[in-house]
Amino acid sequence: MIDSQKWSARIRETTPSPIELAMMVLSLVSVVVVLAMTFSNLDRETYRLLLAIDSSICIIFLIRFFVGLVNARDKKYYVKTHWIDFVASIPAIEQLRFARIFQILRVIRLLRASRSLILPLLKQRKQTTLASLLLAMVLILAFSSILILLVESGAPDANITTAEQAIWWALVTISTVGYGDFYPVTTAGHVIGGVVIVSGVSFFGVISGYMASVFVAPDDAERQQAHQEEIKSEIERALERMEQNQQKMEQNQTQMLSEISELKTQLTKAKKE
Numbered sequence: 532m533i534d535s536q537k538w539s540a541r542i543r544e545t546t547p548s549p550i551e552l553a554m555m556v557l558s559l560v561s562v563v564v565v566l567a568m569t570f571s572n573l574d575r576e577t578y579r580l581l582l583a584i585d586s587s588i589c590i591i592f593l594i595r596f597f598v599g600l601v602n603a604r605d606k607k608y609y610v611k612t613h614w615i616d617f618v619a620s621i622p623a624i625e626q627l628r629f630a631r632i633f634q635i636l637r638v639i640r641l642l643r644a645s646r647s648l649i650l651p652l653l654k655q656r657k658q659t660t661l662a663s664l665l666l667a668m669v670l671i672l673a674f675s676s677i678l679i680l681l682v683e684s685g686a687p688d689a690n691i692t693t694a695e696q697a698i699w700w701a702l703v704t705i706s707t708v709g710y711g712d713f714y715p716v717t718t719a720g721h722v723i724g725g726v727v728i729v730s731g732v733s734f735f736g737v738i739s740g741y742m743a744s745v746f747v748a749p750d751d752a753e754r755q756q757a758h759q760e761e762i763k764s765e766i767e768r769a770l771e772r773m774e775q776n777q778q779k780m781e782q783n784q785t786q787m788l789s790e791i792s793e794l795k796t797q798l799t800k801a802k803k804e
Contacts, residue, residue, distance in 0.1 A: 592620035
């Protein structure tokens with residue numbers, strides 16, 4: 532017979548969580564990066580940049596795996612169903628990274644098994660927002676650093692020529708700090724920089740709203756608890772009113788019985804007279 536914890540875990544897996552969807556997109560990106568590293572004729576700095584991006588994604592996968600392992604009730608079942616994620620997250624072995632395709636296939640299977648995807652995402656708004664922010668940050672940093680290195684590396688008087696400089700420029704630009712130590716010199720680089728700046732302003736605006744909702748707005752659990760307490764207080768008030776009405780009815784009944792007994796006494800006296 533299937534253990535109840537295993538059964539509940541399997542029920543929860545029928546619908547992908549927002550984090551799982553974000554991991555699927557990152558897996559797809561990492562597979563594209565590995566394919567580019569394997570089959571494309573890249574220069575040394577572009578290869579190093581793609582390797583750094585893929586290693587960063589691997590770190591995110593490893594963190595996700597161990598966090599899920601710590602929070603899992605049945606750790607053996609979790610390792611049995613997610614071991615391929617751990618193997619695919621090892622950054623040192625390039626051939627194992629293609630195992631992330633199985634992670635993509637698993638999430639696609641969950642998507643097909645799930646009748647509705649929007650409703651679970653709306654019910655987990657905080658997790659959806661957090662997963663979207665993580666995904667947006669990784670994608671913006673990855674694509675902006677790749678594009679700026681490809682555009683600027685061959686230009687004369689360019690100062691963004693290495694993988695580290697491209698990543699640093701993307702990080703500084705998306706945060707709108709603007710140190711000015713590295714900057715694009717081509718028209719295409721200026722366009723990429725403008726898009727990254729607008730994306731960074733929007734990104735940190737969403738982060739500010741998210742942090743405000745976390746620290747200022749009550750949680751769904753708190754709102755639900757407050758609603759339950761309100762319903763409980765209304766029920767208690769209704770029961771109290773019912774009890775008061777019942778007491779009044781009992782008093783009226785007692786008074787009516789006493790009046791009836793007096794009437795009977797008076798009628799008996801009248802008959803005797």
